[in-house]
Amino acid sequence: MNKASRLFWPTLVTPKNAVVKPTEQLSRSQKLLTELGLVKAGSNGTYQIMPIAQRTIDKCIQLVQRNMQAAGGQKISLPVLTPAQLWKKTGRLDGDISEFYMVRDRSGKQFLMSPTHEEAVTAMLASAAPISYRQLPQRLYQIGPKFRDELKSRFGLMRAKEFLMKDMYSFDVSLDAARQTYATVTAAYERFFRQLELPFVRVEAASGIMGGSQSHEYHFISPVGEDTLLQCSNCSYAGNTEVFGNEADAPSTCPSCQSAQLSRVRGVEVAHTFLLGDKYSKPLGATFLNTSGKPEPLVMGCFGIGITRVIAAALEVLSTEQQLRWPKLLAPYDVCVIGPKAGSKEQASAERIEHELLNQLAQICGAEQLLHDERKELTIGKRLLDAQRLGHPLTIVVGAKATQLEAPKLELHTSGSEKLELEVAEVLQLVTQHEQHKQQLLQSQLEETNSEQQQEQKRFGHVH
CATH class of the missing domain: 3.30.930.10 (Bira Bifunctional Protein; Domain 2)
Structure with missing residues (x-):
């Protein structure tokens, strides 16, 4: 599973009182990819x-x-x-x-x-x-x-x-x-x-x-x-x-x-x-x-x-001016999970739910498609802001409401939409639907390919 604390992710930080010199107009994608530390300029016209x-x-x-x-x-x-x-x-x-x-x-x-x-x-x-x-x-x-x-x-x-x-x-x-x-x-x-x-x-x-x-x-x-x-x-x-x-x-x-x-x-x-x-x-x-x-x-x-x-x-x-948006099949990760802040009163109980949730998600979409933001020295709000700017298709927050005795809830943030407060089963169902949609996109390729190959066989009398 991918851990946010281990990522090489050199974001640009501009000091609050810094005077920003005007530069050549940047495209939205260039600005966001650079600010968020996903792409760095190697030289004029080359990129790391x-x-x-x-x-x-x-x-x-x-x-x-x-x-x-x-x-x-x-x-x-x-x-x-x-x-x-x-x-x-x-x-x-x-x-x-x-x-x-x-x-x-x-x-x-x-x-x-x-x-x-x-x-x-x-x-x-x-x-x-x-x-x-x-x-x-x-x-x-x-x-x-x-x-x-x-x-x-x-x-x-x-x-x-x-x-x-x-x-x-x-x-x-x-x-x-x-x-x-x-x-x-x-x-x-x-x-x-x-x-x-x-x-x-x-x-x-x-x-x-x-x-x-x-x-x-x-x-x-x-x-x-x-x-x-x-x-x-x-x-x-x-x-x-x-x-x-x-x-x-x-x-x-x-x-x-x-x-x-x-x-x-x-x-x-x-x-x-x-x-x-x-x-x-x-x-x-x-x-x-x-x-x-x-x-x-x-x-x-x-x-x-x-x-x-x-x-x-x-x-x-x-994308918007402030947040990346990815095609579903190209998003770096399908799901980002944010757990409780270290030292919070709900940390112990919320972490039990968090770890069980991670295991269930790994079964649905594969551990490689999960990003676990376990930087618990940071507030949930700071980590959620990072997740929203990076544009993960689905971000799940395991916070205080997950530990409620009656009707425990997780926060689900979908890219470009308002947050939803849902039970664990409902969250897992939406993640499953996301994965099924991805598979449908790939399945359409298989069906179209089979049809095209049949047409070619008829045209040339043999398989190319």
Whole structure:
């Protein structure tokens, strides 16, 4: 079980009479994560992740992996350093490379600290030739650090120079098969975002330096978003104004249905998908052997999710100015238990109830999902304030009312709601309902995946 007294949790404390210098505008998520000691700035644009926030990152990774594996993904790891020569072959070093970190080894060979890995993974497939059409499709993904020399890093984890990303690369025998992979993986993306229970929008997007014939972005709607999105209330059209060159060139009527019911909102991009075709496979010689035994270029797609950006953007959308709010599946802990203050007259009797409660909760949600705030030198009020600011989905207080001879009560604080005074059995029932809801979110993935796999089997006549 996790104990609050053992957590490395370096909160920022501002002296009462301190003069606070004005700083650059912070996003809500950046301000709270920093003040609460969950994230610390390592340098301009880089961040150190403390244990509480690391739990959320690990949960996000696990959820992403569940969905990628359900979509036929296989996990790999590629080196951070990619030979610049590969990027020269695809022509991507010919454009604006000001955001790339370039390094040289002692022999003078140049490398990129990769912002993305299309060249690296395609060269890997090329070196594995010959690949038979029977081995396709291949859907390979990794989760690791990416690097981008942002001119102006801001909003904390939402726009950093080093960030954590899931990137998948797909290889198919034809454009039609690649479109089917695109549909399968993007369905997994939408399922992932639904599991977070956050409103999101999928929009048509510009392919930019990545290239390809089709591209979509996934956004959380937020005032701090750096993209302007068009949404039509008359049809299902949604697009990034970048599709039209820039915001000034974007139309005032819907490009799909020509309706004037077109609104503009700000969005935080959290994922991006591309249908690449043979943009990388041709110059790098990544081929497969077709049914006639002749080589053909592999047809590719790529699919990215910003792990750290998803977390920061979710907090930006859900949190208040003073308190964090987490997606249920990503909260660092499910339940926080606060016991009586040391030296209080009810301490002995309340602690007996507290320990029994902890045992019962461990049976319901698992000891690893419990945080026991046993810092009993602090008042219940101080510990409760910490718990509310950290945004635990459920916080249970075992105080004086728990020791009443008639109708003993616990305090239950749910994230964003008023406190409830309930009997132990009622509290345990609400915790059980919380856990059941989490399981339902995960179960929906299993049901959708089974349906998608059946459709793929019908389409291709075998399991990919």
